[in-house]
Amino acid sequence: MRPSLITCLLLSSILLLSGCAISKYKRLSCDKIVMNEGDLAPVLRPSGAMKYKTSIDVLNNHLTGLLIIKKTDSLTTRIVFVTELGMKMFDFEAQGNHMRAVYVFDPMNKPAFIDALKRNFNDLLLLNAYNHETGKCTKGNRRVFEVRNGRDKSYYTIEDPGTHAASLQENFHKHKRVSKTEYTYDKATGLYSRIRTKQYGLVKFYFELNAIPPSHD
């Protein structure tokens, strides 16, 4: 088989596969709205700290520990990850669309790693999900919100809009899925009890956050 033919076949398979992932969102009938926290329950609490037992898998590393997320004022959120050994691995501060690294443990202090962490936390904590023009669509019992930003598209699917019991966020770049986050909501605490994120591509990330009951911080 000639190399060009192999390349063609590979390319068409990739297009076919990536097309499959986004195709489920095609032919949705949507209304234009601005999505707010009533449409999709936020991850952040307005005050107090949230603690999640967390595991992060990246390349061949498996890190576990405690993720602490706290709104320090109406605009600022701190995200701190501490291992079981008490060593702080990273500390990020998010303000609006901007996230900066306050501290990253030196051996992990690599720009590509930090950028990937920032992007994933922005997405999984729904930091920039609200107040954009959104397509509000219905698919069976599910409600789907579609956010477009140039060649990027994000879809937020809520299985049962009455209880927010389970939600799914999928992000696409040029029709290719770049990440997927599954949320399990606990109506009793008003918090997501479990959040799982997969980042696809060359550097694969997997995050799993399991909530620890809230304190009064």
Add this chain to the structure above:
Amino acid sequence: MYKFILVLLLPLTVFSQAFKAVKDTSALKQKIESMSKATNSIESDFTQEKNLSMLSEKIISKGHFAFKKDNLLRWEYSSPSKYLIVINKEKVMIKDEKKISKYDMNSNKVFKEINDIMVSSVQGTIFKSHKFKTNYFENDRFYKLELIPQDKNMKDTFKKINLYFDKSVTSVAKMEMVEASEDVTLLDFSNKKLNAPIADNLFIIK
């Protein structure tokens, strides 16, 4: 009356706890060196207290560790969750509630750094590292070695590490890691057994 006595005694209590500089640092270094040479194994319970400036509550963890010369360490948390680290020379095994991971120390900078700090701290030999400048203090109960990082990367992580030895210098009593952000991790060791036999299979990495 009791309150009056307490008010009178309080400054004395505080004074007796206050640390002052050790005059004969060479003698203390010699004692620590001898302790380290004489210690072939340590077993101890520990309580770890993490104080984060953004949290009002402390994060408390408890567990047990075993150390055996050279470079065999088993560090096991029992609460709030089960977590085990075994260091066997150049190999590291980590077992959490879901997964067992194995690493080669030489191919993983994160674990190399953590291993160096853990092993040299429990042995009390961390003060010999070129990465720190050491100040020596004492009070009635403890010698305190204040380790100030000199290495740039270490400075980004720690403002200082305080190692506390009992006055007879038999082992490390507690350890305090103060981060650049002022967050503090305190490790308090209790029920220590020095030079008791420890089975090698505790350190096996399969």
